[in-house]
Amino acid sequence: MEILLIVVSAVFVNNVVFARFLGICPYIGVSKKLDTAIGMGFAVTFVMTLGSAIAYLLYKGILVPYKIEFMQTVMFILVIASLVQVVEIVLKKVSKVLYASLGIFLPLITTNCAILGVAILANQGDYNFFESVLFSFFSAMGFILAIVLFAGIREKLETADVPTPFKNVPISFVVAAILSMAFMGFSGLVK
Amino acid sequence: MASSMILPVISLGSVAFALSVIILYISKKFHVEEDPMVEIINDMLPGVNCGACGLPGCMAFAEELVKTKNTNLTCPPGGSDLVSALGSKLGLQMAEVEPVTCVVLCQGTHNVVKPTAEYVGIQDCWAATQTFVGPKQCPYSCVGLGSCIAYCDFGAMSLEDGIIKIDDELCTGCGACIPACPTKVLALIPKKDKQIFIACNSHDKGAVAKKYCSAACIACQKCLKACDLDAITMDNNLAVINQEACNGCAKCVEVCPVEVNCIIERKASTLIEEEMKKAG
Incomplete structure (x- = not known):
């Protein structure tokens, strides 16, 4: 039951994009095409899950015992940045195909605030290790859901007759706001 | 004052050091040999990624050319001048392209x-x-x-x-x-x-x-x-x-x-x- 709550909360109720407004940059930037949106989504999933797992261990293992919790932002940025480096190097060697398909998105993730945000959130809620990994994984799923939905809409928007001042990004923001409001319907479902 | 600063500095420093060692180790262990020629060829190409050569982008063309040394590869936007320049760089006699x-x-x-x-x-x-x-x-x-x-x-x-x-x-x-x-x-x-x-x-x-x-x-x-x-x-x-x-x-x-x-x-x-x- 607890797990189900975490999943529903992470994907729908507290969706990273729609409820927490994290990761808006890639959400607007790489949602022009469905393919690239999915690619970005998987790259985020990969780094987000791994990143918060390691962040959790560091937090509970070093920051809490020495009472230096205020260091978490710096520490997590360090971890995420190096993790992206490692993942990139390993991926290049192990799976050239995956490396090529993720392409530029992988280094871009270093500065994706959704990753840092989820890593911090996963430590704030009183989760154990398994739950925090689960939470970050499904937060990433929520990100994929958001970006894929949005990319699908934006592909349709390409052929829509939009007034010139609203073309491209402005109309995307309007659509994102409406989508976000739709997701607000989930609020109150899980505490 | 000093003691409250030491702990964060040491912990952050040690974590950063540990991570840098890990990255160094992994980059050595997972090093991928890359032909420097690919980069040189890629710089010579028009860089418009039009796909006219039948390959996905200029980088792919450079890799393919260096790897296979296929003399029949052509770059229509670059024309015959570019292709012969590429050929001389690689020591190949490239096929003539008709513009x-x-x-x-x-x-x-x-x-x-x-x-x-x-x-x-x-x-x-x-x-x-x-x-x-x-x-x-x-x-x-x-x-x-x-x-x-x-x-x-x-x-x-x-x-x-x-x-x-x-x-x-x-x-x-x-x-x-x-x-x-x-x-x-x-x-x-x-x-x-x-x-x-x-x-x-x-x-x-x-x-x-x-x-x-x-x-x-x-x-x-x-x-x-x-x-x-x-x-x-x-x-x-x-x-x-x-x-x-x-x-x-x-x-x-x-x-x-x-x-x-x-x-x-x-x-x-x-x-x-x-x-x-x-x-x-």
Whole structure:
């Protein structure tokens, strides 16, 4: 039951994009095409899950015992940045195909605030290790859901007759706001 | 004060050190050998990622060329100069590339071809052709909404009086625009000083084609008989010029009986200048 709550909360109720407004940059930037949106989504999933797992261990293992919790932002940025480096190097060697398909998105993730945000959130809620990994994984799923939905809409928007001042990004923001409001319907479902 | 600072500094420093050691170890362990030549070749390429070589992007072309040393690889936007430069860099004798340019096989401007009705839907050729025959009565014509323009990386295409116009100076013959045309009026032909081609795409019978367009090939076969080299053939009610056999004598151009001559003789700007000089 607890797990189900975490999943529903992470994907729908507290969706990273729609409820927490994290990761808006890639959400607007790489949602022009469905393919690239999915690619970005998987790259985020990969780094987000791994990143918060390691962040959790560091937090509970070093920051809490020495009472230096205020260091978490710096520490997590360090971890995420190096993790992206490692993942990139390993991926290049192990799976050239995956490396090529993720392409530029992988280094871009270093500065994706959704990753840092989820890593911090996963430590704030009183989760154990398994739950925090689960939470970050499904937060990433929520990100994929958001970006894929949005990319699908934006592909349709390409052929829509939009007034010139609203073309491209402005109309995307309007659509994102409406989508976000739709997701607000989930609020109150899980505490 | 000092003690409250020491702990964060040490912990952050040690974590950073540990991570840097890990990255160093992994980058050594998972090092991928990369040919520096790939980077050099990639820098020489136009970098427009048009895909005319049949590979996904310029980087892929560079990798393929360095890896396979395939002398038949060509880069249409770069032309023969670039390919031979690449060859000399790699010590290869590259295959000769014949430069090509893109031409529009339609002369259906607004006053030449009859319109069907005013089209106010999505301003896209593919959408327009799905609604009915398209804005023009000829189902083979250039639709004239310019869906292909976005595919041209070189800005060589523009809309003029309802049909696409291609700037020969800018066109590199990459062929990226060809699949973007729903009626297939774009084609590549060899770049010569004197280009002769049939600027019509209609496969309808002469009587039918003549009704809707005054520039349509009516399949009269006069050009076929006029050609001394047998370079012209008929393909399903449309004359086709075999570009390899054509010597540019332009006899066919003279005999074409169609109101707006459907055989086009186009001279390169340099040739026109020369003739102007001769004429004074």
